Amino acid sequence: xxxxxxxxxxxxRSGDAGETGLxxxxxxxxxxxxxxxxxxxxxxxxxxxxxxTQPGAEKIALLDDxxxxxxxxxxxxxxxxxxxxxxxxxxxxxxxxxALNDVLPPLREFVLPGGHPAAAFCHLCRTAARRAExxxxxxxxxxxxxxxxxxxxxxxxxxLFVLARTLNRQHEVSEPQWRPR
Numbered sequence: 001x002x003x004x005x006x007x008x009x010x011x012x013r014s015g016d017a018g019e020t021g022l023x024x025x026x027x028x029x030x031x032x033x034x035x036x037x038x039x040x041x042x043x044x045x046x047x048x049x050x051x052x053t054q055p056g057a058e059k060i061a062l063l064d065d066x067x068x069x070x071x072x073x074x075x076x077x078x079x080x081x082x083x084x085x086x087x088x089x090x091x092x093x094x095x096x097x098x099a100l101n102d103v104l105p106p107l108r109e110f111v112l113p114g115g116h117p118a119a120a121f122c123h124l125c126r127t128a129a130r131r132a133e134x135x136x137x138x139x140x141x142x143x144x145x146x147x148x149x150x151x152x153x154x155x156x157x158x159x160l161f162v163l164a165r166t167l168n169r170q171h172e173v174s175e176p177q178w179r180p181r
């Protein structure tokens with residue numbers, strides 16, 4: 001096998017016994033909290049990619065930055081002990097949430113997922129972000145993770161909620177609200 005064939009090889013068969021390899025060469029069971037967190041981040045990144053294809057969301061530059069940071073976070077997990085996300089990344093999300101939220105009407109009732117298709121997809125991404133956050137917290141219980149990454153992932157779900165509200169407002173679609181019995 002040539003070097004090029006080895007590099008381009010997708011099917012390695014090395015995971016057939018239920019283990020996967022990290023970038024540092026270590027092998028982990030596929031159900032280990034760290035590997036589960038990596039999988040949740042991968043799914044979230046794919047969902048953000050789908051969100052970016054939705055009419056009304058395709059030009060939101062911040063979503064590209066989010067996908068880049070999700071890959072950075074995955075790289076952190078693939079090399080245990082490395083730190084790629086920084087306080088500045090958390091602050092960037094805080095600033096974006098504040099800017100979007102400043103022009104929205106105050107919440108008077110709980111918002112249900114839905115409205116404009118891009119907003120509904122934002123809510124789906126938000127739930128995936130929360131699931132990824134729970135998985136990262138579980139991994140942190142086993143092996144300490146970068147505190148900035150935990151904070152960033154928490155802020156990401158907040159951003160996606162506010163972005164969903166923003167998209168509904170931009171498209172003049174009323175937000176579905178909970179009507180308690």
